[in-house]
Amino acid sequence: LAAGRDFILTASARGTFYRLECGQHTWKKIERQGVDTGDWFGKMMPGEFQHFGAEVGSIVVDPNDDDHWFFTDWYAMFQTFDSGKNWRLTVDGIEGTVVHQLLQDPSDPAVVHMSMADNAYFKSTDGGRTFRQIKFPGVCANVKDLALSPKLPA
Numbered sequence: 001l002a003a004g005r006d007f008i009l010t011a012s013a014r015g016t017f018y019r020l021e022c023g024q025h026t027w028k029k030i031e032r033q034g035v036d037t038g039d040w041f042g043k044m045m046p047g048e049f050q051h052f053g054a055e056v057g058s059i060v061v062d063p064n065d066d067d068h069w070f071f072t073d074w075y076a077m078f079q080t081f082d083s084g085k086n087w088r089l090t091v092d093g094i095e096g097t098v099v100h101q102l103l104q105d106p107s108d109p110a111v112v113h114m115s116m117a118d119n120a121y122f123k124s125t126d127g128g129r130t131f132r133q134i135k136f137p138g139v140c141a142n143v144k145d146l147a148l149s150p151k152l153p154a
Contacts, residue, residue: 002059004066009084011071015053017084030084037089040076051076052087102128103146115143 002009006022015035018027035052055074062068067083070090078087098117105111112124114131120143122131 002061002069004061007066009059009061009069011053011056011059013054013056015056015073015087017059019084032085032087034086035078035089036087040089040091052078100144101146103148104128105148106150113146113148115146117142121146 008020009017010020010027011017015032017030017032019030020027037052051074053071053073057072057074060070062070065081067081069080069084071078076089076091079090080087097119100115100117101113103113105113110125110127112128112131114122114124116122118141119133120135120141122133124131
């Protein structure tokens with residue numbers, strides 16, 4: 001939920017926003033006219049998985065402009081300047097993902113292991129300055145936990 005000066009907003013899956021005017025009892029659906037995702041990998045693709053609005057995390061109304069709203073979604077942020085009619089992706093270099101765990105090799109501090117959501121497993125051999133993704137056949141894209149044997153850390 002988010003509040004403007006005289007209204008409340010909420011959203012459902014797939015980026016459908018609803019507005020409740022002050023003193024009213026019925027939520028009204030906001031008809032979306034467009035979404036600009038640029039060349040972002042999560043852009044809307046008809047018939048395929050649509051990232052826009054599938055995981056609304058928070059909604060914010062600009063306290064100085066009731067037509068300017070933000071919402072967080074998965075690992076992105078969108079903005080509208082016309083009360084939800086048109087949305088624009090605005091990650092501008094702040095896109096993030098979930099790092100589940102970092103684990104340094106006790107026998108070789110230059111080796112650092114990292115597990116992630118969506119991207120699986122990465123390994124650094126330079127103390128964490130750079131990482132290289134390593135793919136294993138049959139391993140899903142989400143690696144939640146890592147473990148090293150103290151006797152055989154490699």
